[in-house]
Amino acid sequence: MRMLINVPESVVSDALRGVAAAHPDLTVDVENRVVVRRDAPVADKVGLVSGGGSGHEPLHGGFVGLGMLDAACPGEVFTSPVPDQMARAAAAVDSGNGVLFVVKNYTGDVLNFDMAAELAEDEGIRIAKVLVNDDVAVTDSLYTAGRRGTGATLFVEKLAGAVAQEGAPLERVEAVARQVNESSRSFGVALSACTTPAKGGPTFDLPPGELELGIGIHGEPGRERRPMMTSAEIADFAVHAVLDDLNPTAPVLALVNGMGATPLLELYGFAAEVHRVLRERRVPVARTLVGNYVTSLDMAGCSVTLCQADEDLLRLWDAPVRTPALRWGI
Template identity: 60%
Template sequence: MKKFLDDADTAVADALAGLAFARPDLKVDQELRIVTRAGAVRPGKVGLVSGGGSGHEPLHSGYVGTGMLDAACAGEIFSSPTPDRILAATKAVSAGAGVVHIVKNYTGDNLNFDMAAELARDEGLEVEKVLVDDDVAVRDSTWTAGRRGTGATVIVEKAAGARAEEGGDLKAVADIGRRVNAASRSFAVALGACTTPAAGRPGFELAEDEIEIGVGIHGEPGRARGPMRPARALVADMLDAVLEELPASDDPVIALVSGLGATPLLELYVVYRHVAEELDRRGVRIARNLVGNYVTSLDMAGASITLCRADAELLRLWDAPVDTPALRWG
């Protein structure tokens, strides 16, 4: 294993320390592994908290800032943050209007965020949960009950963050997050496994001409293993899976092509080319897009495709100003 690390056991803490140096507009609590916006919370604003296992950067700390999250909780690599840390983040961003938890659908995240929400309610805070379950590759596994939460998390955080920024109340912020999730579907393919620092070796093995079809962002198995094929054919199959479950609508889509950590941008643009051409052939219009590393899996080679049906309101929220380490416009 060759990685830029001092010690595998301190990788998450060391990365958060680096984030603190790089972004003085963020406050990093090294002890609790919480990243919040620097400065006082805005009275009356709904707070947004998300988090999960580290290793998916820029998810979630990379989306803390104006127009998106107020706080992110970093667990150990591929492990959920503990309830006490989620509670601390919830209290830190509470400004009298309630707090929304945005939670990817994994068993540990669900349990720990639910427990933190109950503890927060015991202290008089209002908490709503938005569950993200967009991955169509598998339904029910050792990791989840139902679909896994993946790329749509970025779109949920962006839309909910914009609604909170403009003064939406707790219900309005949670509702837009749930609506985005319901309108989104994702699918990923891995060309090679990731290596966690603690393990020091790839999480699974693929033959030279083999790929994992429908892989999860922790390296969980997908639908099948199959032979490597040209990008055009892979993208067509990925879109078949996504469009089969994407809600039917005349609305255009927001298209997200995310690398899984080790895929060059050159290849991601090849993928996006075929996404754009294939969707045009199928009569689906792309209104907005993102291409890059937005939801990753350490150093996994591969890519995910996320489509979200976007009406005029969602496009307005997507276009609203945002200033975070990973997204910035407006």
């Protein structure tokens, strides 16, 4: 195993100590595993909290800051955080206007965020929850009942975070988050398996010269396995799968996402093919984001997420954001 770690047992804590050192505008509780924007709670503002297993960085801790999340709860690698973490995060960011939980549709996350909501509500904190379930590849998987939550999580956190930053009430922030999720679809492709620190080897078997279409961010099986395809062929398959389900009637936000080990040289080439397919399908693209944002440790591969966006959502996308992983308009 060749990994830049000390021991597998301390990977998450070590990473959080690094986040604290690199980003003094965040408050990082390494022991309790909660990342909070330093100025929280922000007066008269709805708090946004998300979280999930570590290994998907920069999701979620890299999206904590002005215009996005107020707090994030990292679990162990590919393992849900526990309810106490989430309840602690909610208490840290609640200004009296309530807190929105953004939850990816994985069984552990759903159950633990439900328990955390009960704990927070017992303390007098108003909680709303939005489930992200954008993956069109499969209906059920090893980790989910229903569709998995993947790349649309970034869109939900950015757009709901922007409207919360404007001072909107909890009901409005929740409504925007639901609109974004309902308007988004994703499809992912793996060119290699990922390696968890605890296992020290590939999490699934993917023979040389083959790829997995419709993979999940934990290495869950996809729709099918095929011989290696070109970037253009992958874009054709992935974008058509998304569009056939989404059927957009307005311009889209496009996220061309790397799974952790795919260099930007390849991702930008893939982005060109994604745009080609969208032009062929006569789908206008309003904004494009390219990079490693919702990852799976060292997996080589990519995902495409499209979000149908009206003028209000485009305005919220362009609104200022200042986080470790996203920053513009500041």
